[in-house]
Amino acid sequence: MKKIFSSAYNLVLxxxxxxxxxxxxxxxxxxxxxxKFNKLITTEDISFxxxxxxxxxxxxxxxxxxxxxxxxxxxxxxxxxxxxxxxIITMIIAAFVIHGNHAFGKQELPxxxxxxxxxxxxxxxxxxxxxxxxxxx
Numbered sequence: 001m002k003k004i005f006s007s008a009y010n011l012v013l014x015x016x017x018x019x020x021x022x023x024x025x026x027x028x029x030x031x032x033x034x035x036k037f038n039k040l041i042t043t044e045d046i047s048f049x050x051x052x053x054x055x056x057x058x059x060x061x062x063x064x065x066x067x068x069x070x071x072x073x074x075x076x077x078x079x080x081x082x083x084x085x086x087x088i089i090t091m092i093i094a095a096f097v098i099h100g101n102h103a104f105g106k107q108e109l110p111x112x113x114x115x116x117x118x119x120x121x122x123x124x125x126x127x128x129x130x131x132x133x134x135x136x137x
Contacts, residue, residue, distance in 0.1 A: 011127075018126030022080075025116050026071040029087070033067025040064055051097045066090040074120070077129020084121045091117060 039046065040060050048060040066086035073083035095110035125131045 015127035018120070018123055019128045021116060022077065022120060022125060022129075023075050025113065025120075026074040029067050029071045029113065033064055033071060036060060037064045037068055049098050051093050062086070063090055074125075077125035077131050078134075080125035080129060080131050081121055084117050087117045088114060088121065 036048075039048075040057075046056050046060060048056040048063075050056050050059045052059060052062075054062075067090065070083040070086050073079055074087070091110045091114035095107050095114055099106040099110060
């Protein structure tokens with residue numbers, strides 16, 4: 001059977017798929033982070049889970065950092081694998097600690113983010129990223 005697509009074409013499709021996954025999942029995560037950021041700057045009495053025992057405000061700051069700052073880095077593909085580490089840790093804590101005793105419906109979203117972020121960690125940011133541009137210089 002004749003090959004329809006060349007391997008170079010398939011590699012481009014893989015890089016486009018990674019780009020779509022990076023941008024879309026991180027954009028969705030920014031929505032979560034923005035809600036938490038608004039809570040951080042508008043609420044004097046912050047009520048937030050403290051799974052690490054460092055205090056509610058520091059815990060919220062770490063989550064906002066992961067969900068906003070790290071998501072932006074993943075979108076643009078800058079220090080991607082490093083930026084994924086806080087996101088992966090945040091999703092592990094969300095899935096297994098914060099929602100560990102909840103029904104699967106509450107755990108499902110953190111699991112999905114965790115799976116995607118872990119896959120991105122192993123694949124890297126792909127061809128269409130600032131990491132790639134920087135590494136070529």
